[in-house]
Amino acid sequence: MQLTDLHGSLSDPLLDTMNFLNEVTARFPDAISFAPGRPYDERFDPGVVAGYLDAYAKYLERDRGLSQRQVGGLLFQYGRTKGQIHELVAATVAADEGIEVSPESIVVTVGAQEGMLLALRALFRDSGDVLLVASPCYVGITGAARLLDIAVEPVPEGPSGVDAAAVRAAVARVRAGGRRPRALYVVPDFANPSGTSMPEKARRELLAAAVDDDLYVLEDNPYGLFSRTGRRVPTLKHLDEHRRVVYLGSFAKTCFPGARVGYAIADQPVVAPDGSVTLLADQLSKIKSMTTVNTSPLAQAAVGGMLVTHGCRLRSLNEERIRRYRERLEALLAALDRHFGGVAGFGWNVPDGGFFLVLTVPFVADEAALTRSARDHGVLWTPMSYFYAGAGGERQIRLSCSYLDVDEIDEGVRRLRRFARSYR
Amino acid sequence: MQLTDLHGSLSDPLLDTMNFLNEVTARFPDAISFAPGRPYDERFDPGVVAGYLDAYAKYLERDRGLSQRQVGGLLFQYGRTKGQIHELVAATVAADEGIEVSPESIVVTVGAQEGMLLALRALFRDSGDVLLVASPCYVGITGAARLLDIAVEPVPEGPSGVDAAAVRAAVARVRAGGRRPRALYVVPDFANPSGTSMPEKARRELLAAAVDDDLYVLEDNPYGLFSRTGRRVPTLKHLDEHRRVVYLGSFAKTCFPGARVGYAIADQPVVAPDGSVTLLADQLSKIKSMTTVNTSPLAQAAVGGMLVTHGCRLRSLNEERIRRYRERLEALLAALDRHFGGVAGFGWNVPDGGFFLVLTVPFVADEAALTRSARDHGVLWTPMSYFYAGAGGERQIRLSCSYLDVDEIDEGVRRLRRFARSYR
Numbered sequence: 001m002q003l004t005d006l007h008g009s010l011s012d013p014l015l016d017t018m019n020f021l022n023e024v025t026a027r028f029p030d031a032i033s034f035a036p037g038r039p040y041d042e043r044f045d046p047g048v049v050a051g052y053l054d055a056y057a058k059y060l061e062r063d064r065g066l067s068q069r070q071v072g073g074l075l076f077q078y079g080r081t082k083g084q085i086h087e088l089v090a091a092t093v094a095a096d097e098g099i100e101v102s103p104e105s106i107v108v109t110v111g112a113q114e115g116m117l118l119a120l121r122a123l124f125r126d127s128g129d130v131l132l133v134a135s136p137c138y139v140g141i142t143g144a145a146r147l148l149d150i151a152v153e154p155v156p157e158g159p160s161g162v163d164a165a166a167v168r169a170a171v172a173r174v175r176a177g178g179r180r181p182r183a184l185y186v187v188p189d190f191a192n193p194s195g196t197s198m199p200e201k202a203r204r205e206l207l208a209a210a211v212d213d214d215l216y217v218l219e220d221n222p223y224g225l226f227s228r229t230g231r232r233v234p235t236l237k238h239l240d241e242h243r244r245v246v247y248l249g250s251f252a253k254t255c256f257p258g259a260r261v262g263y264a265i266a267d268q269p270v271v272a273p274d275g276s277v278t279l280l281a282d283q284l285s286k287i288k289s290m291t292t293v294n295t296s297p298l299a300q301a302a303v304g305g306m307l308v309t310h311g312c313r314l315r316s317l318n319e320e321r322i323r324r325y326r327e328r329l330e331a332l333l334a335a336l337d338r339h340f341g342g343v344a345g346f347g348w349n350v351p352d353g354g355f356f357l358v359l360t361v362p363f364v365a366d367e368a369a370l371t372r373s374a375r376d377h378g379v380l381w382t383p384m385s386y387f388y389a390g391a392g393g394e395r396q397i398r399l400s401c402s403y404l405d406v407d408e409i410d411e412g413v414r415r416l417r418r419f420a421r422s423y424r
Numbered sequence: 425m426q427l428t429d430l431h432g433s434l435s436d437p438l439l440d441t442m443n444f445l446n447e448v449t450a451r452f453p454d455a456i457s458f459a460p461g462r463p464y465d466e467r468f469d470p471g472v473v474a475g476y477l478d479a480y481a482k483y484l485e486r487d488r489g490l491s492q493r494q495v496g497g498l499l500f501q502y503g504r505t506k507g508q509i510h511e512l513v514a515a516t517v518a519a520d521e522g523i524e525v526s527p528e529s530i531v532v533t534v535g536a537q538e539g540m541l542l543a544l545r546a547l548f549r550d551s552g553d554v555l556l557v558a559s560p561c562y563v564g565i566t567g568a569a570r571l572l573d574i575a576v577e578p579v580p581e582g583p584s585g586v587d588a589a590a591v592r593a594a595v596a597r598v599r600a601g602g603r604r605p606r607a608l609y610v611v612p613d614f615a616n617p618s619g620t621s622m623p624e625k626a627r628r629e630l631l632a633a634a635v636d637d638d639l640y641v642l643e644d645n646p647y648g649l650f651s652r653t654g655r656r657v658p659t660l661k662h663l664d665e666h667r668r669v670v671y672l673g674s675f676a677k678t679c680f681p682g683a684r685v686g687y688a689i690a691d692q693p694v695v696a697p698d699g700s701v702t703l704l705a706d707q708l709s710k711i712k713s714m715t716t717v718n719t720s721p722l723a724q725a726a727v728g729g730m731l732v733t734h735g736c737r738l739r740s741l742n743e744e745r746i747r748r749y750r751e752r753l754e755a756l757l758a759a760l761d762r763h764f765g766g767v768a769g770f771g772w773n774v775p776d777g778g779f780f781l782v783l784t785v786p787f788v789a790d791e792a793a794l795t796r797s798a799r800d801h802g803v804l805w806t807p808m809s810y811f812y813a814g815a816g817g818e819r820q821i822r823l824s825c826s827y828l829d830v831d832e833i834d835e836g837v838r839r840l841r842r843f844a845r846s847y848r
Contacts, residue, residue, distance in 0.1 A: 003696040006546050006707060011696075015710040041493070044500040046481055049722065050474035057470055069465070076468040076682040110534050110684075110716040117715055121571055122430050143714035147545055148572075258500040258721035272427040272435075283430060286439040290567035291541055292534040292716065297682035298473065299720045 009146040014139060017386045020367060024374055032412035033380040034399040037192055037355055039253050040324065041403075052305030053298075059308040079297040082285045083108025085304040089249070089263050091312040096225070098238045099247065105267035105281045107288060108295045112220060112250040115264035116144045117291065118284040119183075119218055119246050124150050129182040130174045134162045136387035138192045138220070141185045154389050155184065159349065161198040162186055164205035171213045183216040183246075188236055189224035190354020193387045193398040197352050200233050207236060210244040216268075222250040225318055226325040227353040243268045246280065254314045254321075255306050259299040325355065328401040328409060332357065335413035346420070348399075355402035358384060359416075363423045365397045377419035379412050433570040438563060441810045444791060448798055456836035457804040458823040461616055461779055463677050464748065465827075476729030477722075483732040503721040506709045507532025509728040513673070513687050515736040520649070522662050523671065529691035529705045531712060532719045536644060536674040539688035540568045541715065542708040543607075543642055543670050546690075548574050553606040554598045558586045560811035562616045562644070565609045578813050579608065583773065585622040586610055588629035595637045607640040607670075612660055613648035614778020617811045617822040621776050624657050631660060634668040640692075646674040647778040649742055650749040655776065667692045670704065678738045678745075679730050683723040749779065752825040752833060756781065759837035770844070772823075779826035782808060783840075787847045789821045800846070803839035 009015055021035055053075070060066045060074060074084060083089075086103040093099040109115040120131065120141075131145050135154030145152050155162050155170045167184060174181040186206075188198040198206070210217050219236045237247040247265040255261070266280035288294070310317035333350060336359070340346045345362030363369065365383045374380050382400070384393030401409055433439055445459055477499070484490045484498060498508060507513075510527040517523040533539040544555065544565075555569050559578030569576050579586050579594045591608060598605040610630075612622040622630070634641050643660040661671040671689040679685070690704035712718070734741035757774060760783070764770045769786030787793065789807045798804050806824070808817030825833055 001692055001694055001704070003694050003702075003707075005549060006694070007549055007711075009714075010546060010707050010710060015714065019710070038502050041497050041501060043493070044496045045492070046474060046477035046499065046725075049477060049499075050470060053470035053473060068469070069467070072468045073465050075470065075473075076680045077465060078462050078676070078681040110720070113717045114715060122434060125429060125431055140714065140717075147711060147714050252502070256500045257502040260716065260718065260720040260723075268425055270425055270427050270430070278427075280425070283427075283434050286434060286443070287431075287571060290433075290439070290564065290571050291538065292684065293537045293564075294684065296534070296684040296720050296723045298726060299684075299722050301470075302722060 008149075012146055014143055014146055017139065021382060024370060025380060028374040028378070028380065031374045031378045031380045032404065032408050032415060034401070034404070034412055035380045035382045036403050037400045038403055039257060039321075042256075044256065049302050052302050052309065054305070055309050056301045056305035059304070075297055075301050077297070079294045079300070081289050081294050082106070082281060083263070083295055083300060084297055085300045085307070088304050088307045088312055092307055092314060093249065093265065095313050096315055097235050099235065099265065101265055101267050105265055105279050107264045107266065107281050107284045108300060109262045109264055109288070110292050110295050111252060111260045112222060112248045112262040113140050113144070114288070114292060115248040115262055116141050116218065116220070117147070118287050119248070119264060119266070120144055120148055120150055121287050122280065122283045123183055123216055124148065127151070128179050130179045132167065132170050132174070132181055132184040132215070133389070134186045134191065135389060136193050136384060136393055137185070137389070138187065139387065141218070141220070142389060151179070152389055153181070157191075157194060157196060159196060160202055161188060161191060161196045162206065163202050164209040167206060167209050167215070168213065171215065181213065181215055183218055184210070185218040185220065187220045187222075189221055189233070190226065190351055190356070192223070192354070193356055193358065193382070193384060195349055195351030195354055195357040197233065203233065203236050203239055207239055207242070207244060211242050215244070217245045218248060219245050220248045222253050223354040225254055225314055226322055226355070228326050228329050229352050231352065237265060251303050254318055255303045259303050261295060261299050261303045325402060327406055328404065329353070331406040331409045332399060332401040332413070335410045338410070339413045339417040355400050357399055359397050359399055361395055361397060361420060363420070364394055366394070373416075373419045376422070377415045379415035379419060381416070436570055438567055438570055441563065445806060448794060449804060452798040452802070452804065455798045455802045455804045456828065456832050456839060458825065458828070458836055459804045459806045460827045461824045462827055463681060463745075468680065473726050476726050476733065478729070479733045480725045480729035483728070499721055499725050501721070503718045503724070505713050505718050506530070506705060507687070507719055507724060508721055509724045509731070512728050512731045512736055516731055516738060517673065517689065519737050520739055521659050523659065523689065525689055525691050529689055529703050531688045531690065531705050531708045532724060533686045533688055533712070534716050534719050535676060535684045536646060536672045536686040537564050537568070538712070538716060539672040539686055540565050540642070540644070541571070542711050543672070543688060543690070544568055544572055544574055545711050546704065546707045547607050547640055548572065551575070552603050554603045556591065556594050556598070556605055556608040556639070557813070558610045558615065559813060560617050560808060560817055561609070561813070562611065563811065565642070565644070566813060575603070576813055577605070581615070581618060581620060583620060584626055585612060585615060585620045586630065587626050588633040591630060591633050591639070592637065595639065605637065605639055607642055608634070609642045609644065611644045611646075613645055613657070614650065614775055614780070616647070616778070617780055617782065617806070617808060619773055619775030619778055619781040621657065627657065627660055627663055631663055631666070631668060635666050639668065641669045642672060643669050644672045646677050649678055649738055650746055650779070651777040652750050652753050653776050661689060675727050678742050679727045683727050685719060685723050685727045749826060751830055752828065753777070755830040755833045756823060756825040756837070759834045762834070763837045763841040779824050781823055783821050783823055785819055785821060785844060787844075788818055790818070797840075797843045801839045801843035803836050803843060805840070
């Protein structure tokens with residue numbers, strides 16, 4: 001069969017960029033890699049999981065009064081489409097983020113990625129609906145939109161993320177084209193790829209714009225817990241008085257990625273023609289029954305066990321990780337100061353937390369440059385141009401520090417400096 | 425927000441039928457239920473899973489030479505998008521089904537349901553492409569098609585499933601409407617909901633029609649292992665000399681549903697405009713990176729551990745289950761003979777295996793009838809009309825015996841008889 005005979009998304013470079021990155025990483029396994037945005041490897045053994053499964057089973061028996069047979073059914077049978085650990089998730093977002101929602105407004109998903117797919121499929125009625133995205137933008141959301149043939153309108157990000165004025169301007173552009181701006185995707189805390197965060201004032205203004213413009217906000221928050229400075233700004237969902245926000249959560253960074261467990265909070269009432277009212281979460285659930293049926297009860301049980309063990313407080317569960325990611329980001333900033341400080345043509349932002357920052361360079365940082373960097377200098381990074389729907393980011397690279405040890409970070413930046421020198 | 429303002433699938437009764445079934449089951453928890461198509465509850469405890477995780481870890485260390493640290497990474501980090509147990513799956517389908525494919529042509533999915541979504545999204549280019557489905561049909565495929573706005577054309581099933589002539593007629597109807605018949609969805613073994621199976625000759629004729637009409641075949645095979653008679657007919661994929669078949673596998677019934685692990689076999693070469701060749705599996709993988717990123721490595725490890733423990737032979741792993749499902753189906757057939765034998769207006773088919781059969785009744789078997797049956801007679805079943813895209817099945821009910829004990833089956837059919845009598 002011909003590639004051009006398949007769905008258009010498969011001919012879109014967007015879905016190939018991640019493949020290129022994986023390939024180049026595999027081709028140069030000894031290179032120091034600032035590319036992957038994934039958590040550092042921890043010493044995890046199957047015994048740890050067994051302990052968490054056991055903790056979850058004990059919670060079901062003791063706190064919920066289930067029989068052993070019922071517990072077995074909950075772990076190994078098909079499960080509730082909206083998920084089984086929704087009450088634990090509700091308790092966790094209340095404790096950690098001050099987000100007070102009914103457990104019924106939560107859908108447990110196969111990672112935040114499935115949450116994006118469900119939210120897009122539910123909210124976007126037809127080809128007249130447009131998704132606004134902060135630009136540069138995580139490819140997971142633009143990729144999911146591409147699968148569903150949903151048009152995307154970029155909203156340029158400033159040093160403090162997207163602001164309400166830029167959103168209003170994008171809304172006006174879309175409306176002028178006769179289409180409906182339906183939702184905005186944004187990572188307000190330590191964004192991937194830029195590392196920027198929105199101040200509280202900007203968040204309040206964004207929510208006001210969403211109300212004025214009848215826009216929903218998809219708030220993705222995988223990194224919020226990992227503050228470098230110790231300060232936290234309230235999430236959009238916490239500030240969301242008018243239920244404009246669908247919150248996309250992930251346990252990949254706060255529990256472990258191999259569970260593939262995330263969640264969507266969708267507490268918007270949905271009114272049917274017969275007057276009956278459901279929650280948007282119920283509608284997401286109907287879609288989920290046709291994408292993955294339910295999120296692996298085994299994986300939910302492992303995450304559930306971690307949550308009950310730590311009293312539904314991810315902050316307590318992640319003390320060690322919070323410290324380590326802070327060290328890594330500090331180490332990256334220090335290494336940049338050491339090796340690039342005062343060097344003309346180079347510059348970088350100083351994120352308040354998370355895994356990423358952006359280094360501006362005086363050359364075109366494309367795939368050819370990345371291949372040379374890996375082959376000749378043993379260092380990998382991600383071209384920022386990957387994260388722009390159109391033009392943008394040509395002379396910028398994303399550096400991720402989450403996966404590297406502190407001493408690798410310094411050596412990696414040293415190699416980056418050598419690679420950059422080769423351009424002169 | 426208004427329901428009518430969301431995606432059209434959410435206003436389609438198709439996505440609501442399963443909700444009604446779940447609700448009625450919850451409202452009458454003491455009723456004997458022939459409704460759920462799920463496996464019977466086994467005594468599973470978390471220790472069993474720990475043992476399988478351990479078996480998988482040992483396999484990776486001993487047979488694949490990985491270090492403990494690498495094994496930890498494979499279980500708990502993000503994983504390969506196409507999956508991690510693809511080699512074990514390839515060995516298993518070779519041993520059990522004589523399907524010889526490269527592990528690279530396999531994508532491990534979040535249940536067969538995600539496999540359907542990926543295959544539909546890849547193969548269907550635009551709104552001119554039409555999906556043929558055996559009718560009556562499992563709602564998972566028509567629901568997934570609805571999410572992607574893919575048009576569906578029913579192919580009426582006979583007592584031996586779909587036949588090539590009916591497929592060719594449907595192809596002609598679609599072509600006459602100016603659209604492209606792109607793929608046919610079929611469950612050749614012990615179909616859900618009808619229980620029918622295709623004879624080998626019909627399978628060969630179907631594959632010939634697929635070649636002639638440039639049609640792909642989505643072969644879904646969740647029940648094939650559970651033969652009542654002990655005889656097995658070769659799968660379409662085994663007979664597939666021209667790579668027309670995308671095979672959708674599930675471990676829900678053969679390992680356990682709570683893993684949510686399935687797979688797609690897509691060994692078709694795909695040629696890009698630049699002449700480069702990939703496998704259809706690689707294209708499904710690109711889509712999967714935007715739906716669920718990867719199937720839970722933890723869940724894959726549990727299934728992988730079950731496979732290595734049983735030498736990649738599901739038949740050996742499932743000896744007990746094969747026996748039990750055979751007993752249940754035999755019990756259901758015997759109970760129908762006992763309580764409905766010779767009663768005018770009633771009739772049923774005699775499937776060679778699987779979980780389901782169809783009872784024809786002399787009244788309209790709709791939601792109102794189901795509610796009365798549950799409330800007044802303590803027995804639940806599924807209206808066959810749920811499984812028809814248009815009209816059909818109004819006087820038929822699906823009986824599933826997989827979830828019931830043998831003695832419950834007899835009592836259930838006795839109640840069904842009492843309920844049926846109340847119509848006279």
